[in-house]
Amino acid sequence: MSGVRLLVGTKKGAFVLTADGTRKKWDVTGPLFTGWEIYHLNASPVDPDRLYASQTSGWFGQIIQRSDDGGETWETVGNEFVYDGVPGTHQWYDGTQHPWEFARVWHLEPSPTDPDTVYAGVEDAAMFKSTDGGQTWQELSGLRGHRTGEQWQPGAGGLCLHTILVDPNDENRIVIAISAAGAFRTDDGGETWQPINRGLRSRELPDEEREVGHCVHRIAMHPSHPETLFMQKHWHVMRSDDGGGSWQKVSGNLPSDFGFPIAVNANEPETVYVVPIKSDSEHVPPDAKLRVYRSRTGGDEWEPLTKGLPQRHVYVNVLRDAMGVDGLDPCGIYFGTTGGQVYGSADGGDTWTAIMRDLPAVLSVEAQTLP
């Protein structure tokens, strides 16, 4: 029977949780890299034993860890993230120009075809690529060098590149998102990039429909339908059916369309999950109830999923990289909270159980389907 491995990054270390295909009993390994912030762990889609982890610290900077045995052992690989050429400036919070400064790796996305190729989304926003298993990193500087780069401004969490979606049919086609610059796409493997924000409206901006400046929180894609993208923006849940060329609002009947994560069911490309949050000023669930909302219609019509989730006195958040899906049938959905719980559903979201409680604040959750 196949199984599932959950890769959980927290504020104070990483945890690896494994279960068989029933997903009822979980074995826990960890904490790994204790005391460090683990922004993200991710696995190669073509080599289940190849894992990458972003280990970071305000004191000691950035470390990248790699495992070649499914997380049993780890080795440090390259951590030299140097911007290509003269870094230049971007817009600071007060509107002045500020030098680009590397802070950390937010997201690691292994190639769909080669376990040694991996992409890194970093703060201050840039995209790096390694083709030697993380030993060395080269910036795909066409992104940061885009003519709009000087207009990019950090969100409250920093100027972070947090989403990387590689088209499984054409690895030259990559969609990324930056808070608070917006979404961009390359069709030539990262040489050139175009903003893909048409249709986004952000009332926080002087020009609500400007080309860049939108605070995109997360984008999700089903691998069988790479032209269809689902976005959780600062406010608004959006959908595109042309690879980001245009977006339509699909918030529908959500109690709030503010939130961070968004995910697509592995078996149903039109089934989407979000976790509504009350507002940009109150990062807690509406009505203090932890509810995942599911749409089976690709948006607009949403239903609350509550069975097994606490419905009283809940004041946690679910961060943008803290929700993942496995590839089993029925699809497993998993998310972690800033309160240190990891919840899972083995039936597409109908029922939930707490897999872990009392972890440090969860920064990321990836679900890996094991052969």
Next chain:
Amino acid sequence: MIRVTLPQHLRTLAGVDGEVLLDVGEPPTQGSVLDALEAQYPVLRGTIRDYGTAKRRDFIRFFACGRDLSLDSVSEPLPEEVASGAEPFRVVGAMAGG
């Protein structure tokens, strides 16, 4: 030999217990000690000094002989007690955060 003490997280990364001993040319300076440290333990590159600029990271401090050397020139000779091995060169993570 120059004695260097590291904060716990860097000891873990480098896989060392206790002090690190380094063979550094005369006269040892902040820069030459850190160069030797990173040469012996490449995993520490980027954790004490930034890549590119080689500047001390904001929350790292250097102490020796009861003095804060963090703001001294990286090319200034270290105190004689450090050069002789009587006192360690201490790399310290600043107290910050929670």
